[in-house]
Amino acid sequence: MRKDRIEEIAELLDKRGKLTLNQLDTYFPDVSQMTLRRDLLQLEQAGRIIRVRGGAMSVKEVQKVSNEPYAKKTALHTDEKIRIAQKAASLIEENCSLFIDGGTTAMCLAKELPDINIHVFTNGLAVAIELAQKKNLNVTMLGGQVMKENLSTASPVAKSYFENTNFELAIISASAFTPENGFSCGSMVEADLLKMARRKAKAMYMMLDSSKIGKIMPHTFARLDDIDVLITDDEFPADLKEQFLERDIVVM
């Protein structure tokens, strides 16, 4: 059915931000590119997407781009991020309660999370809004001063929040990692927050796309021993993987 396919394309575009015609083609192998083109044309006329050379992008994504500081460059959700997020999402079970940070990988995770009865804590404004779309899911926003560059909150005040909240799992996306310096981020208060999240949670899953490896940011918030599961992509170096496995960390 055409309607269904068009709807599916729209949703896909919403998740991915941008898709080329060839990517779309692999998603819908049973129709021709011409048909997909016509679908995109229709979506464009409905004002839901913008066609660009090579494919199309979601309007939401464009708006985010315009809000620049957050959407950093053309840093659209790469395939790696989405795949990592999907892996992470597959680990979530009903009735659990978890913490997610406010980074772009976390945003991908938010989109991939199933709409089931779970409780999610987050310090990301965009993440919270995304999650609020899901009917069965419960969201709690961690308050604090808003960091404009990544639309997350962090502040010493946030501590008081944690005192009365409990979650089993913390899923964090790191923006830098080296074996020596561990997982690090750019803001001290954010690092504080994540450390606290680690203490509160029974387990910590770390999402790390391999492009972050070798980078160092000013504030370390976790070391190898702190995490239980590492979720990464196929480019992850084998020798590094060894170091994780030695410490009984699951790498996937």
Next chain:
Amino acid sequence: MRKDRIEEIAELLDKRGKLTLNQLDTYFPDVSQMTLRRDLLQLEQAGRIIRVRGGAMSVKEVQKVSNEPYAKKTALHTDEKIRIAQKAASLIEENCSLFIDGGTTAMCLAKELPDINIHVFTNGLAVAIELAQKKNLNVTMLGGQVMKENLSTASPVAKSYFENTNFELAIISASAFTPENGFSCGSMVEADLLKMARRKAKAMYMMLDSSKIGKIMPHTFARLDDIDVLITDDEFPADLKEQFLERDIVVM
């Protein structure tokens, strides 16, 4: 000078919304299309425009497109809301600190607020994101459970937040008002939050568009005596206005 030309292109695109390469070429006959292409590429990388087949469009234009279909949904009483928000914004002075709620009128206010050095507390996710765009303005998000219907937070936990925060002014938008029942809203925790905001603030300004008059919601959070200024529209009934003035409340 290249910089100048690029700037000119950006402004042109801002005005026209969309331009083809050929149109651009007629505007800048003394450089080749290839050069213009490279200019557009740079603007795109800076996140200021979106390149589409044939040329480029301004990000603003894209947003307009996206708002078009949705606008009708949210368009309820929008003109009034904006006018009310503008009045409220005109009352804000530099270096003050204030609380704004998360409603749609508050969202309008967020857009109207000048980008000056003020500190804003809010429990609205969308409001926080909107305010985060402003460079000189400081935003603090109040945490709590996210209410999906209005993208605001509210929870008993929020109380602890208030303990360590101070603001002079609370600007609240009510979703229902009668003289007997005062200003009310649909959620108890939200009412709690707003009451607390009232206690913390030196003064309280209430934004009330006249369509809310006569409506009653389950939880009253403020009565006539609690507010200092009422910001409303021209439809506001004269007899009601009397009641406010009797209590030395400024009505504007």
Next chain:
DNA sequence: TTCTTTGTGTAAAATTTTAACACATTTGTT
């Protein structure tokens, strides 16, 4: 000056989009 970087133009190559037509499928009408 001389070297490097940056901006530019030209033309061919690669890619993408559009147009045109044929055919199948669905829908509505008698």
Next chain:
DNA sequence: AACAAATGTGTTAAAATTTTACACAAAGAA
């Protein structure tokens, strides 16, 4: 059921656009 009209689809060729590669000039830096 039969028919016509409308809609959706696939295939191709043609048109248009973008990218790439290379050459060269201008502007800065050493």
